[in-house]
Amino acid sequence: MENEKTTPTYHQAWKMNLRAWKIWWGLCPGVFFSTLASSITEAITPYVTIFFSARIINELAGNRRPEELTKWVILTLSCTAICALLQGIFSRWANYEKASASRLDSQIYMKKMLALDYADIDRQAVFDLYSQIRQNDQWTGWGIYKTLYFFEELVMAVVQIAGGVSLSVSLFLLKVPQNSSLALINHPLFAVGIMGLMLLIAAVSPICVNQGNQYWVRYASKAKLGNRIFGFYGQMPMDKKRAWDIRMYQQQENVCDVYFSQTELFTPNSAIGRNAKGPMGLWNALSRCVSAILTGVVYAFVCLKAWAGAFGVGSVTQYVGAITQLFQGLSRLLQVLGMMRANGEFLQDNFAFLDIPNRMYQGSLTTEKRSDRNYEVEFRDVSFRYPDTDQWALRHVNIKFRVGSRLAVVGMNGSGKTTFIKLLCRLYDPTEGEILLNGINIRKYRYDEYIRIFSVVFQDFKLLSLPLGENVAGAARYDRDRVKQCLEDAGFGQRLEALPHGLDTYLHKDLKDEGVDISGGEAQKIAIARALYKDAPFIILDEPTAALDPIAEAEIYSRFNDIVTDKTAIYISHRLSSCKFCDEIAVFHEGEIVQMGTHEELAADTSGKYYELWNAQAQYYTE
Template sequence: MSKHAISNEKESVGKIFKKFMHVIGINHRLCKWILPCNLGKNIIMAGLPYVGIVYGCDILNALVAQEAKSNIMSMVYQLLGITFVMTLLYHILDKAGNAMRDSIRYRIKADISGKAASLDYQELESQESMQLLTAALEGEKESGGIYWFSDKLGVLIGDVASIFYAFIVLVPILTKKQHLVGNGAMQILNSKWIIYLIFLLNLCSMFLFMWISKRGNKKQYEIYEESLDAIRKDDYFYREILSKYTTGKEIRLYALKDLLLRDMTEVWNEKCDIQDRKLDIQEKIKIRYLIVQALLLVVSYTVIGVRGVNGMITGAEVVKYVSALTALGGACQYMVDHFETVLLNMQYLHHYYEYLQLPNHKKTGDKSVADLKPQELVITFEDVSFQYPGSKKDSLKHINLTFHYGEKIALVGPNGAGKTTLILLLCRLYEPTQGRILLNGIDIREYDYEEYLAMFGVVFQDFKLFAMTVAENVAASEEYDEQKIEEVLEKAGIWDRVRKMEHGIHNPLYNVGIKGVEVSGGEAQKIAIARALYKNAPFIILDEPTSALDPMAEYEIYSGFDRLIQDRMAVYISHRMSSCRFCERIVVLKDGQVQEQGSHEELIDRDGIYAMMWNAQAQNYQ
């Protein structure tokens, strides 16, 4: 995360501007009308007080001068008309912006979810990528989101407009020829130059406000970065433990509640401490702002008050100019505050931009597999080694293997031998750190990534079914052939169970927002196998998906599966030697290397690792 952090380093104006334009680009892409809408409503809102100030002064002067009632009422009607139109426009734009807000939030979540689903698989194990994902999600939440950014940017422009409006209102007192009265300090207070001095003081206060805000926001951003680990832990407890049906058994049987609550309490205390620190910083910023603003108001009230006492301006003009100067001071403070807030918000949201810009290296190939004849497909591992990110040990070492279409191969070996890793490389979910994998003599990285993936139907040992209908889980699509769905469920030995569900193949699985069916581990595995069959891919891989079944049931599924896939290539992984006996070739892995390969009979005769594993399990096959 350190390379993405900005709190401990100064950034150039050009870099900040570049980030700003990135976030503006996000706004425009998500909704091109959101910025104009928020800018317009805030410029209108900034002008409303000044309409009241100017017209209020004119009406009060007219009353004092006892002008004609028609003239006074004309000004009243103008005030009411302009105020009504501006207020109406403001509410129209505000309502339009609110209508866009939820849509923008949904699109942001869709962007992040879509990126997470399409990101290179190996990036999901990258601490930096996952931290950036957390920062993108939490930054969007912490900052209030894209809509809030555009709204605050609009408020900032409104503050600039307010300063401009204040200057326009104060123009008469700055340009009017004045006859100074009194001596010394009184002449200074009566001089128009003192008004310029007040402008200068307000300008200086802006730099002071900026310094206060910058220090405070820097500390808040540092606290935000510190909080990411606590946020991920909190999310883990709620999403991965308390809300999961499968974890409820262990929590109850092993009385884990107190242990979990202990860890959760530590996380909650950490988050509360972080929040208290942020509130303390915000309170200090607010107090410093109030002190500076109070001093400016004292100077402004004194100058205008002296002029009113000396008869240089009317009572109505005293109210007008005091109100304008007060609004000016507030606008200067708020402009700086909102400017720093926009910058801080931009930093939060830029993580969202950075996350979406993470490259997908695997989609670089352009060769099509469509013209390759299935019966001629050959995949070759050529001196392949692999090391997981962050690991110092190779999980696979100098693997040389060939897989022919139509061949039935079993991968066996102890835990940690590298069986699943080899499958991940075969499916191109990971890239070799050494060597290469060839499809018909061509590096698989040269093929179109999506087309290459479509060649594999895989059931992993940690397979997942989702809270959607049985049919959608099997077809992995909302469009499917119902007859084919039923056929593959029948072949996988799960059709009788699905047929008895209330809605059959249209019945949802799991209770997530809708009333679904909870299936057992063995039933889920059979549905996952049906999914692999439905895909009708040329290469089928079963990576211990039947671990929840007894040895006889596993053998029946594997041997039956062998008949179902006909002449397609199949790779079976199992710790149960009997389940792989029917395979034409058995590859024995140990310590990331190929130790033996051959048929069951050949390996038994060799009396090596496979024979030892077979004899150790032989009592289970009698």
């Protein structure tokens, strides 16, 4: 993932596109069938008109037989109507499938994100890579979804070329009369020379377009910054949580507007703006110029043979139209191949993200389900540092949890408390040392089973804009009686009775207008009820009440302590008064456990860190 990107070859780009198509085939195969039908119909329709129009004009310029004219007119109208009907049906089908695919595009990355090791999710490099992918898509639509457009264009190009060849091959086979002064045209070398000239001109046009497209590729990294700025400052006024600050400090005028006006990325003077007015515009103009030259060559050659007597005036329409479509198909083919190569640079980002390996060993041992909840966890000389840093977050931590006990973890910001919980839940593996569950290294247990023994209420917990019951159960189907009991145990019972639809009441108004907004304290009670519903033997509260005042926090912890029964509970808090009821307190400082003991023991040690923290906060406590 850290390797620098290189411009892929056409072969490499083709392999990446095949891989992208394979992904789409697994997600929505209908998009290929519908696109195939729609593209073939759309590409054939002009040839139907060209062919029948030539027959009618030849008859009008020749014998003018009414019955023949009638036949060709009826065939023209019938076939054109059928093609239009089929094109409308298939186009609507293709649009539906492509819209469905567009919705599934983000699902590709969501599934990968959910499958990633948490250690990778937490890395800045992974965030930057995923951000680049989304910005590429927002910038010009490059990436995996773009490959569906390439498939459509390739089918169109191939059918156009095949149709053009079938209707124009006779142009080179029909001979000019030998007594004509232009009989030289019959020489095979003349036909080869004309065909070679047409192919050369047809190849130059897409080359010019592809050269212009390269500027979009080169500007993609700068566009990422521009899209981030626009996404943040452009959408900030719509964020209800920022509405107060924006108005009180006039941030829209003093920050947002100024930032936009001073950011070159949004102006005609930006690099991409200057290139669009300069080389990009010139390349596209040159492409159109070359296309016009090709049209002129086609007209000249066809008219020259018709004037020399090789075929009638109706055939002129057929050959001009057919060859024009043929070389449009050829130009389209070369252009899409060039775009596929350009898109290959963006696909490198997509597949670098999708190919991030899962390095965390998943284990194979089954976590025994004990009715007595007799689980013992021990940290044995555990040290840890986060990826991409040399600084130790934890150093030589040794601790053993007593089953059914209440452990408080306290310390200043950055002391290692949350890192300790991440290691306990095996979101990370220790850099040194080992963590044991019932005497066995937790890496040997099946990962999915190990994490089931923990219920955690994180400091920055999130509730979904879904019905209350589903938020608590974490599932669409759940035991309603258990959910109600958990909400009552968490102190949410009275509020539940007042909700208009009970457990079916939507939280927030993102999905339902009748959804209800809840306070911070109510949200914390729902999060605690969610932890209770999981009914895991270990329950962890990682500063979920940091936004509350000390008294309210103590009340929540006290209530929670009464309902955890025989579970092992771990509390993390800045406020020491909330942890007085715990059996044991572990004091963290600079990544190490510097003290262990009860509140009374630690408070009596006047030289200890706990005593220092306790006295610093004493003014907020009520005895």
